[in-house]
Amino acid sequence: MTAKILDGRAISATILDRVTKEVDEFVREHGRVPVLATVLVGDDPASHTYVRMKANRCAKVGMQSRRIELDATISTETLVAQIRQLSADPEVDGILLQHPVPEHIDERAAFEAIAPSKDVDGVTRTSFATMAFDEGGFHSATPGGIMALLDAYDIPLAGKHAVVVGRSPILGKPVGMLLLARDATVTYCHSRTVALADHIAQADVVVAAVGRPELIRGDWIKPGAVVVDAGYADNSGDVEYDAAAERASWITPVPGGVGPMTIATLIAQTIRAAYEHEREKA
Numbered sequence: 688m689t690a691k692i693l694d695g696r697a698i699s700a701t702i703l704d705r706v707t708k709e710v711d712e713f714v715r716e717h718g719r720v721p722v723l724a725t726v727l728v729g730d731d732p733a734s735h736t737y738v739r740m741k742a743n744r745c746a747k748v749g750m751q752s753r754r755i756e757l758d759a760t761i762s763t764e765t766l767v768a769q770i771r772q773l774s775a776d777p778e779v780d781g782i783l784l785q786h787p788v789p790e791h792i793d794e795r796a797a798f799e800a801i802a803p804s805k806d807v808d809g810v811t812r813t814s815f816a817t818m819a820f821d822e823g824g825f826h827s828a829t830p831g832g833i834m835a836l837l838d839a840y841d842i843p844l845a846g847k848h849a850v851v852v853g854r855s856p857i858l859g860k861p862v863g864m865l866l867l868a869r870d871a872t873v874t875y876c877h878s879r880t881v882a883l884a885d886h887i888a889q890a891d892v893v894v895a896a897v898g899r900p901e902l903i904r905g906d907w908i909k910p911g912a913v914v915v916d917a918g919y920a921d922n923s924g925d926v927e928y929d930a931a932a933e934r935a936s937w938i939t940p941v942p943g944g945v946g947p948m949t950i951a952t953l954i955a956q957t958i959r960a961a962y963e964h965e966r967e968k969a
């Protein structure tokens with residue numbers, strides 16, 4: 688078997704086309720352009736690239752982005768104050784704080800300074816809780832993008848055994864909960880898991896979200912499984928792609944899979960936030 692491609696580039700383009708129309712309508716209706724504020728701390732080149740891509744995608748759909756770049760040495764308090772200011776700014780619809788922040792900063796405290804109504808990247812406790820209770824809040828961008836990609840290809844999830852590798856608060860943990868909400872049977876694996884290969888071999892759906900290139904070997908994959916690779920360390924995935932593609936029924940490439948879906952989710956949630964802000968004003 689050779690796997691079919693879950694084409695995140697194509698599906699994200701469809702989403703961004705739809706958002707472009709929504710933005711156009713929003714501007715005509717409300718006489719202003721939606722604004723996404725991006726906050727980047729420090730000078731990690733990969734983080735700069737991602738934030739630039741997000742700003743470019745904003746421009747492409749007709750939204751404005753406001754870039755805030757902060758020195759790597761700033762304190763948690765200063766970062767929190769900056770983000771609170773954006774949360775209080777009526778011109779800002781969405782706020783993205785690029786992860787990771789330098790180690791001396793309390794990243795959780797910084798995320799929590801994002802007003803829930805502006806949490807278009809889905810990183811706050813409020814968003815986590817609404818996601819977990821299926822109450823329609825903003826989804827964490829990568830998990831939301833993964834679900835949209837699976838849905839675009841009508842991948843069945845009910846009753847399937849999904850194995851999520853990784854348990855980070857904005858990726859592994861929430862994607863497992865979204866799969867659970869769709870009636871998958873979910874197993875979480877992580878750095879302390881014993882016999883990872885044996886778990887992967889049981890999976891109908893594998894979601895790899897650890898950031899360790901080629902941690903997951905192709906010959907672990909159960910024939911016919913769906914493989915979603917959310918790894919992006921050094922621009923390579925967590926899955927040994929060629930060997931996995933020989934066994935899988937569907938697979939996400941890196942690049943061109945989960946990455947573009949993450950950005951599309953962020954952008955789609957930003958126009959939604961803008962509409963909700965206008966509704967609150969009315």
Ligand SMILES: Nc1nc(=O)c2c([nH]1)NC[C@@H]1CN(c3ccc(C(=O)N[C@@H](CCC(=O)O)C(=O)O)cc3)C=[N+]21
Nearest residue numbers: 737784785786787808828829919942943944946947949
């Ligand atoms: N608060 C926060 N939210 C995030 O969503 C977030 C984050 N922090 N920190 C870093 C990760 C990483 N991330 C990516 C987004 C798009 C691509 C992407 O589109 N990559 C292209 C290739 C990139 C290239 O060509 O260089 C692709 O996969 O096709 C990758 C990685 C979002 N992240």
